[in-house]
Amino acid sequence: MAQEHRDQPETQPESHGETQPDGQFETQPEAQAVAFGAGSDHDFRFEIPYYTQPEHDDDDDGASTASLKASILDYRRENGRTYHRFSDGHYVLPNDDLEQERLDIANHMWTVVWDGQLCLCPKKNGAKRVLDLGTGTGIWALDYADEHPTATVIGVDLSPIQPEYVPPNCQFEIDDLEKEWAWPEKFDFVFSRNMIGCFNDWEWIAKQAFENLEPGGYFEIHDNLYPVACDDGTLTEDHALYKWSSLLCEAIARMGRSLTITSEFEGILQRVGFENVTVTKQKMPASPWPEDPRLQEIGSWVQASLLPGIEGMAMALLTRVMGWKPAEVIIFGSQVRQDVKNLGVHAYWYGYSVYGRKPASKKEVPKEISREKPNESLQVDSPKRENLKRKSPHPESPK
Template sequence: MTGQQQESEASAPAAPTAAPTTAASPTAPPPTSTTVPTASTKAAPTADPSTPIAAPVAAQSPVESEPELEPDVPGPIEPDADGVSIDGYSTTDDSQASLRPTILDYRRENGRTYHRLSDGKYILPNDDLEQERLDIVNHVWMVTLDNRFCMCPKNEGAKRVLDLGTGTGIWALDYADAFPDAEVIGVDLSPIQPGYVPPNCVFEIDDVEKEWTWTKPFDFILARNMIGCFSDWEAAIEQAYNHLEPGGWMEIQDSEWPAVCDDGSMTEDMAIYKYTTMGAEACEEIGRTISKTHTFDRLMREAGFEDVVKIPLKFPISPWPKDRRLKEIGLWTQASLLPGLEGLALANFTRTLGWTREETLVLCAQTRRDIQDPKIHAYWNGYVIYGRKPLKADKKEDA
């Protein structure tokens, strides 16, 4: 991965402001007798308020500057003193054929089902509740990006598209419907996509951490909500680079854990702090970081991408912001989290941290209360990062 990369000179599309990423599961009340580890009360980490909300950040060449040590994020969010409702919505309501039988024989654990292919790699379930959450998360992204599929120039006009970790396939299906001339491939570990799809959309069940076998190059590759999915992001980005045609684009859309807070309203003794911090630590322990999204622009430049752009975002945990767009994003983020907390935590906490199912459910219940408290002004940082493969580019060989 050598050679000086070009600094992005084209301005990024006007970007909105935020969206969530991981979580999912049932909401049955856990036993109340189980205790959860506590921490001393002090202010939780705060984000860097030095940049405006969702301002595009043109990535610098690695020759010209050192990689950022701290995330580059938008400025503080102003809380809404008038309440958290929006347009009458209540913010407190809980609201493929011929596959091998072994792939369909899902792993069952703690009352949830998980993928069987490459068993254990992915910590989130694949059952109906998780699928509903994934579709809500897709809506969060559409609200955040002003109903754009992506922020790079391939928002329209792509010829051959790859959607990594397609989940329910909702993004791939919508893109295929919008652009009938595009060939869209969605790939995932779980066969949870619909059987009836547009003729220009297909779904494949595969492990994208292994060597990719597509022989025809793509002109657009999307990686959305893939934190925690790769143990080696450098290799994943390099594979994407190698499978793009010259001039093709890759875009990463993701959040970054743990949750942060600008005004001290989230403290270290709160469940939401423990839930997101310990979740991030557990992922780090198994080598699948969810805390370094802000570094992916550097990895893209090192892989050979040019015109790399990084757009910082914010994803409020609930509709607490005063800004209308952020309030709507927070509303839908909350809608995905309220029934979705257990899905993320159960496998992560019981497999890695040694917690019992009951201890995990208690923490989830406590976190659910925090998510419904408008006085807690927490949010996740997020990023859209995209770059182009040079028109004259050599294939990068894996080290």
């Protein structure tokens, strides 16, 4: 087998942490359905879809529940980071404390990008029933639930990393969104952010959103467009930041996914039947290099969210897919970090908001896109606390 070509540091120290040969890693059988979040001990219970729930658990049920709890919370430990266990390997970013902090910083970054707005479609003024795809720490769902107390907000993710105490109108579920969606009630707003590279088939995801929306409902996507860009030649192919961005695109493409699909969302939404599709773009500098004060502020937050995530965003992709050693990723990450800190490097991404409306009246929609039959979802029944606010962290201003 030919050796894969890759850019890497000149020195190649010994690997640290756990690695798997040829990018392979073990998977664990998935659980069928479970609810958690009630009480500090995360009490679990089975939900048996399409069948009658037994009134009393026997010993076998108790053992199965304990096994289920262990399988979900026993995160994969790999190269010093932890990753989700449910649908093992589908998502390539970590779920540990460092990544959760980065996600919360990124949440504030996006609110700065959109002038304090959680979304740009008409549902910024309120919705009845909201679905947040890939909710992560749940911070967007929590913010929307706090801002719109009459809305019911459901956040979905592969990792149970959301807080236990949430507003009474917010809940979280553990589910694989690449399986058929099976919510019993339709939504009037479906939201997705930072999910490029997570799905093999975005057109199918958009179709699921369409089918699970009420007539007149909205689907909105927020994401960056890769690879990193530069207008004045201060970022070249020799820069580590450029190589990092390109390697992420290549590795995710080998998995059958895309980091460059953001510019295609407009056409995807139109093809599955959405109308009045609206695209808004905003330049997002990699650091506070611009002279414009607004772009400086955006760049400060992009830099603050990027610096702690460089290795985390690359570790699984470069070790599992590209054959790198963990130590190589760490050394490479330090080189990328220097480029991000260098205000002489005028790198940026474009941030996109793309939303569309499901027609209010019946009309012919595109032919159904078939997929494999899903596993059942994992329901999270979180205990609730009135008036909980979760604030975004504010990093120190870059010097």
